[in-house]
Amino acid sequence: MKIFYAIQATGNGHISRAIQLYPFLQKYGSVDFFLSGNNSSLNIDLPVKFKSEGCSLHYSKCGGLNYWDIVKNIKPTQIYKDAKSLPLKNYDVIINDFESITSLACKLQKVHSVQFGHQASFISKNTPRPEKKNIMGEMILKHYATSPKHIGLHFEKYDSFIHPPIIKDEIINSNPKNLNHITVYLPSFQKDCLEKAFNKLADVQFHWFLNDIAFKYSEGNITYFPVDQKQFNVSLINCDGIITGGGFETPAEALYLRKKILSIPIRDHYEQESNAAALKKMGVPVVYEIDEDFDKIIKNWLNTKIIYPKIQPNNIPETLQHLFDTYHN
Missing domain, CATH: 3.40.50 (Rossmann fold)
Incomplete structure (x- = not known):
């Protein structure tokens, strides 16, 4: 065939x-x-x-x-x-x-x-x-x-x-841990849109995956990663939570791993807004606009205990x- x-x-x-x-x-x-x-x-x-x-x-x-x-x-x-x-x-x-x-x-x-x-x-x-x-x-x-x-x-x-x-085999066959970092994957945001908010949370470690990063390096409480599937999988499997868009695959894998999720759907992207609506029904917090208080939103999210429904692969x-x-x- x-x-x-x-x-x-x-x-x-x-x-x-x-x-x-x-x-x-x-x-x-x-x-x-x-x-x-x-x-x-x-x-x-x-x-x-x-x-x-x-x-x-x-x-x-x-x-x-x-x-x-x-x-x-x-x-x-x-x-x-x-x-x-x-x-x-x-x-x-x-x-x-x-x-x-x-x-x-x-x-x-x-x-x-x-x-x-x-x-x-x-x-x-x-x-x-x-x-x-x-x-x-x-x-x-x-x-x-x-x-x-x-x-x-x-x-x-x-x-x-x-x-x-x-769900990828690497996720299904993993042994999830909490190594107390936050994984960030937001391809529609440039670095200077969010960096200030992350820097305000000096006691929180961020693993930030960006398209324009060529190699892994750290500055303060942020470790920058190139978009690489293997490194991303490791970060996600071992994170405390993930800040990501309103896509489908990444939130699905995070839900499977029982990780905390903060969803920021791409503005004016109807499919992502629809996915965010589905996530919201499942108890996932959704942020539609980033402002000067974004660091407080992250802190509140991290301090709130949320139990999401377990999804099947x-x-x-x-x-x-x-x-x-x-x-x-």
Whole structure:
């Protein structure tokens, strides 16, 4: 069997999930990966056969999306050419993790596909949304990467087609400890947006992962790390808590490890705001704006005992068997 797997590289989560799934997919046949976008900072240890600039996210300085930069870097003519050139009819199964070019290619070439991943869960009206719904955000979630079939992943089973999150083996097989540091991963924030708040908390040790850091070094109570999967896993497994965005994979792993979470969703990013709404229902504190009192918010969070519900990891063999058994249904 030949399998085509499309990855939306607007963040590290989609790639991390694909890396975890790859050995299981190989049991069904050969796998070729298509990578679209350029926001990921992970080393991609996958057989990527096709690439496209696609659509990438661009951030403002302190925690928001820069829609002007996003739009001006989209190349519709190139996207159409890329969609036409993908040889999808050479494959038996098309798996699409929220990638728009593959979705377009399936329509042009009249090829079947399944949308598999976190964004697929938003097809259900039961999946949590922020109090104030956003029409454009809903349209993107439902129409950006359409498919006739959906297998969603989320924190909880909000609908029949939604499965638990894919948790990395390194996390599942770990022996979690509390070494009294706070792990920080907020790719939409530049260093000077948060550094002052962290420095005010001199008795708290921070492990801060940043895209523009080339090597690990320490200044005061902050240890700066490059975005590296192995170092991040070690930090997360041994942290007291994590300050992160409103993504899916990192909060899911933190919940699995029973770590404290402080979520700061990317401003004007509807999917992250929706994830934050789901986390809020689970008892996770959410911060929407960073101001001069952010250090006090962190201190209060650290001093508050919170018990989150235990989440179960995805049974990958079972979920993939379901995907292949029902692919044409």
